Amino acid sequence: MSRFRQGIYAIILLLTCLFASPFIYKQIWNNSKTKSPKPAVKPPVAAAQPASSADDANTATQPASEGETTPADAEKATEPAPAQTGVQFVESGREYFDDALFIGDSRTEGIRDYGTLKNAQYFCHRGLSSYQIDNSPVNGKTIWEFLNGKKFGKIYVMLGINEVGNDIEYTASAFRKLVDGIKEVQPDAIIYIQANLHVASFAETDIINNERINALNSKLSELADNNKVFFLNANGIFDNEYGALPDDCTSDGIHFLAKYYSNWCDWLCQNTVQKGGNSAPATTAAQPSAETSENKTEEQTSAAEPTTTKLPQNEEFSNM
Numbered sequence: 542m543s544r545f546r547q548g549i550y551a552i553i554l555l556l557t558c559l560f561a562s563p564f565i566y567k568q569i570w571n572n573s574k575t576k577s578p579k580p581a582v583k584p585p586v587a588a589a590q591p592a593s594s595a596d597d598a599n600t601a602t603q604p605a606s607e608g609e610t611t612p613a614d615a616e617k618a619t620e621p622a623p624a625q626t627g628v629q630f631v632e633s634g635r636e637y638f639d640d641a642l643f644i645g646d647s648r649t650e651g652i653r654d655y656g657t658l659k660n661a662q663y664f665c666h667r668g669l670s671s672y673q674i675d676n677s678p679v680n681g682k683t684i685w686e687f688l689n690g691k692k693f694g695k696i697y698v699m700l701g702i703n704e705v706g707n708d709i710e711y712t713a714s715a716f717r718k719l720v721d722g723i724k725e726v727q728p729d730a731i732i733y734i735q736a737n738l739h740v741a742s743f744a745e746t747d748i749i750n751n752e753r754i755n756a757l758n759s760k761l762s763e764l765a766d767n768n769k770v771f772f773l774n775a776n777g778i779f780d781n782e783y784g785a786l787p788d789d790c791t792s793d794g795i796h797f798l799a800k801y802y803s804n805w806c807d808w809l810c811q812n813t814v815q816k817g818g819n820s821a822p823a824t825t826a827a828q829p830s831a832e833t834s835e836n837k838t839e840e841q842t843s844a845a846e847p848t849t850t851k852l853p854q855n856e857e858f859s860n861m
Contacts, residue, residue, distance in 0.1 A: 699734075
């Protein structure tokens with residue numbers, strides 16, 4: 542190659558470098574400033590909660606709508622067992638219920654029809670509520686006529702599943718008037734307020750659900766003085782890990798299958814007290830009065846029917 546051609550090529554190469562170098566240097570500079578992109582930020586994941594244990598049954602998580610749960614719901618899922626009220630409940634025999642009366646709705650009808658406490662008396666029917674009990678006769682008698690017709694040693698009250706969708710305070714006030722009326726008419730009776738049992742998860746609605754049942758039960762428990770009035774909560778022996786009635790215990794989600802009412806009756810026998818709040822001996826029931834004998838008739842054990850039925854104060858409480 543001639544020196545002329547070499548000179549031409551050298552000039553072309555030099556010009557090319559002069560024109561191209563600014564672009565090359567700029568690209569190198571930009572590349573040196575580029576950083577790797579940050580990974581997308583993931584939302585924090587709550588730590589997995591430990592499975593509920595027997596010692597932590599009162600904080601079992603209850604599923605809310607759409608499968609969500611909240612700490613408040615978890616605390617409400619299962620309420621304390623009666624032993625946690627500070628009263629020593631002990632076991633008594635079936636004879637403890639010889640002078641007992643059960644007041645309630647269709648669930649109490651289940652105790653009457655399928656339970657083992659056949660020696661007790663019952664004032665119950667489907668749909669009975671604390672709002673309408675004054676004007677809801679059973680077998681031709683109102684609750685006050687019934688209570689005035691015989692002296693009872695123990696009175697068990699379980700109402701509320703039909704009222705749980707309404708205002709809790711309003712329902713509690715109706716229940717309080719009922720309990721006050723029972724105290725007035727039956728001043729010597731021990732009164733047991735039974736907590737409303739939970740429903741199965743598949744039966745929960747906006748109106749009837751376990752969160753509202755727990756809220757109502759909490760209000761009803763405040764009526765107990767642990768001297769004359771006691772609060773009993775059997776939910777602990779039936780609830781599943783979600784604080785709900787197990788699906789295999791019920792067909793409709795609200796009422797027990799017949800075979801489970803005997804379990805409920807056994808539990809009631811295991812949670813009894815005597816007058817004044819003292820524990821009843823495990824092998825004895827309530828003591829009879831001095832004039833009681835094995836051969837006395839029902840007329841002798843019953844209080845005389847008054848010519849006019851005694852009603853409690855505030856009996857005009859408005860019904861819904």
